[in-house]
Amino acid sequence: MSIGSNIKGLRIQKELSTKSISEEIGISEEKYVEIENGGDFLFSVLEAIANRLSTTVTDLILLDEAPAGIKNYFNNNNGNQGRIINVQGIDQEEIRRAYKELYFEQVKRIPKLEKLLIENNIPFDF
Numbered sequence: 001m002s003i004g005s006n007i008k009g010l011r012i013q014k015e016l017s018t019k020s021i022s023e024e025i026g027i028s029e030e031k032y033v034e035i036e037n038g039g040d041f042l043f044s045v046l047e048a049i050a051n052r053l054s055t056t057v058t059d060l061i062l063l064d065e066a067p068a069g070i071k072n073y074f075n076n077n078n079g080n081q082g083r084i085i086n087v088q089g090i091d092q093e094e095i096r097r098a099y100k101e102l103y104f105e106q107v108k109r110i111p112k113l114e115k116l117l118i119e120n121n122i123p124f125d126f
Helices: 003-013 018-025 029-036 043-052 057-062 092-119
Strands: 070-075 081-086
Touching (some): 003 057, 029 043
């Protein structure tokens, strides 16, 4: 498979539009579609696409099938490098949705907590 078809396959698998990815990484939709169809690209754009698709540039180049799971990369000061792959079946889009839900649930609690503090004459400063 080519890099462009790997990108396209991952994008379709994650149910993302060409427009949403191109907007998030800061290129035109036409340029993004051109990349998926085998066009030229800058390495920095490929990195941005890989990040948005929750994968790595290496995976986009080398793999014949879509990677899954969470990958942790490390590089220490002694020049040692490596990666730890925890295949957990969770993609970054699911994690983003979960954090967003948690955030909004916490935001809803703030007025309730303020009301309880006021009703019980408990001073508070923010």
